Amino acid sequence: xxxxxxxxxxxxxxxxxxxxxxLEVQSYPPNRLVRKTxxxxxxxxxxxxxxxxxxxxxxxKEDGNVVKQLxxxxxxxxxxxxxxxxxxxxxxxxxxxxxxxxxxxxxxxxYQARLIHKYLVPKARALCSRMDPKVRDDYAQMKNAILKExxxxxxxxxxxxxxxx
Numbered sequence: 835x836x837x838x839x840x841x842x843x844x845x846x847x848x849x850x851x852x853x854x855x856x857l858e859v860q861s862y863p864p865n866r867l868v869r870k871t872x873x874x875x876x877x878x879x880x881x882x883x884x885x886x887x888x889x890x891x892x893x894x895k896e897d898g899n900v901v902k903q904l905x906x907x908x909x910x911x912x913x914x915x916x917x918x919x920x921x922x923x924x925x926x927x928x929x930x931x932x933x934x935x936x937x938x939x940x941x942x943x944x945y946q947a948r949l950i951h952k953y954l955v956p957k958a959r960a961l962c963s964r965m966d967p968k969v970r971d972d973y974a975q976m977k978n979a980i981l982k983e984x985x986x987x988x989x990x991x992x993x994x995x996x997x998x999x
Contacts, residue, residue, distance in 0.1 A: 903942075903945065904945055904948060904949065907939060907941050907945055907949055908949055908952075910939055911935060911939070911941075911949055914935050915931075915932055915935060915950075915953055916953070917953050917954075917955070918953055918954050918955045918958060920955065922984045922985075922986060923986075923991070923994060925980070925981060925984060925986060926981070926986065929977050929981075932950055932953075936973075943972075943973065944971070946973035947970060947971050947972060947973040947976050948971070950973065950976075954980070957983075958980050958983070961979065961980060961983050962976060962980075965979060
């Protein structure tokens with residue numbers, strides 16, 4: 835029986851000689867199945883990579899969404915920050931603590947005034963509602979206006995110190 839070279843190679847792949855000289859016939863799957871099993875994990879890896887890329891893109895969109903960012907920062911601050919103290923002399927230290935938390939949480943400056951608004955006492959909220967929107971949306975200006983409204987100046991602290999029992 836004469837075999838073509840391709841048939842000979844195919845026959846050689848299916849025959850394996852053992853140490854004893856006996857012929858052992860092994861059945862190999864056709865080449866396309868071998869390729870399919872080899873490349874399937876690569877396809878799965880590509881699919882997983884595509885899914886991760888979609889997740890990254892969705893998170894980037896969420897980061898661009900102002901409402902979701904405010905919600906996320908608001909939830910984080912709710913666990914840390916308490917309401918504004920009633921004692922006027924405690925306001926500077928309260929605002930320092932709030933600013934420290936803003937720094938730790940990397941809260942953007944554009945969101946800080948909005949986030950702190952719910953922790954203010956009614957008098958400070960009423961003051962904020964009367965402010966110019968540009969002042970109200972800037973945390974530093976809003977804080978200075980609140981401190982000014984409460985009369986927290988060096989003279990005020992000196993008077994309180996002198997009248998302390």
